[in-house]
Amino acid sequence: LLRSVKNRFGPTHEIALFEMLAEGLKEVKEPSAFFLSQRSVGSPGSVVTVTMKGTRPLLVEVQALTSPAGYGFSQRTSIGVDRNRTSLLIAVLEKLAGLSLGSNDIFVNVAGGVEIDEPAVDLAVAVAIGSSFRNRALAAETVVCGELGLAGEVRTVSHLESRIREAARMGFKKMLVPRSKALPSVAGMDVFPVAHVEEALSEALGS
Numbered sequence: 001l002l003r004s005v006k007n008r009f010g011p012t013h014e015i016a017l018f019e020m021l022a023e024g025l026k027e028v029k030e031p032s033a034f035f036l037s038q039r040s041v042g043s044p045g046s047v048v049t050v051t052m053k054g055t056r057p058l059l060v061e062v063q064a065l066t067s068p069a070g071y072g073f074s075q076r077t078s079i080g081v082d083r084n085r086t087s088l089l090i091a092v093l094e095k096l097a098g099l100s101l102g103s104n105d106i107f108v109n110v111a112g113g114v115e116i117d118e119p120a121v122d123l124a125v126a127v128a129i130g131s132s133f134r135n136r137a138l139a140a141e142t143v144v145c146g147e148l149g150l151a152g153e154v155r156t157v158s159h160l161e162s163r164i165r166e167a168a169r170m171g172f173k174k175m176l177v178p179r180s181k182a183l184p185s186v187a188g189m190d191v192f193p194v195a196h197v198e199e200a201l202s203e204a205l206g207s
Contacts (some may be wrong), residue, residue, distance in 0.1 A: 032059035045132030049124035050163035057166035080110025096152035126182035
């Protein structure tokens with residue numbers, strides 16, 4: 001993943017994705033399709049979200065696995081997302097969504113080795129953990145995007161319309177987004193606004 005931060009005309013935030021093949025580097029024309037090509041559809045703990053890389057929206061799979069801790073202390077491991085941020089989200093799920101995660105090992109991973117450093121994937125991480133814990137899979141054509149606050153509220157994110165358009169372009173039909181006064185309308189996409197993490201879990205996984 002190559003990202004340019006400046007060109008001769010000033011700052012820029014464009015990215016390009018290349019794959020190393022036997023004959024050399026080859027540009028990946030559809031990065032979202034590339035990262036979702038091996039997605040395990042219908043598996044609990046798997047959630048698709050949209051992150052921004054420069055000015056380009058990118059669909060990635062967030063995976064979570066919860067299991068009873070085999071030792072005295074439960075493990076908290078995250079790859080691709082900030083570990084401290086993940087701990088915060090686990091605390092929110094325990095306190096405000098009623099998930100008893102204290103005695104569980106929790107592993108979070110962003111498939112494909114993508115590093116995400118924006119809070120817009122908070123809700124996807126939380127829903128992935130909830131999905132694994134409840135052993136309930138999301139509908140295959142669902143995308144989740146939003147920031148979570150310490151009160152469990154789902155906060156708005158930047159470039160929301162671009163994220164929705166990219167999800168719709170890749171064939172997804174339903175997207176959970178932060179509730180706001182003016183939600184973008186995109187053809188082929190049912191946008192479901194949620195205001196709280198508990199509401200998001202209910203909408204994504206069922207009551």
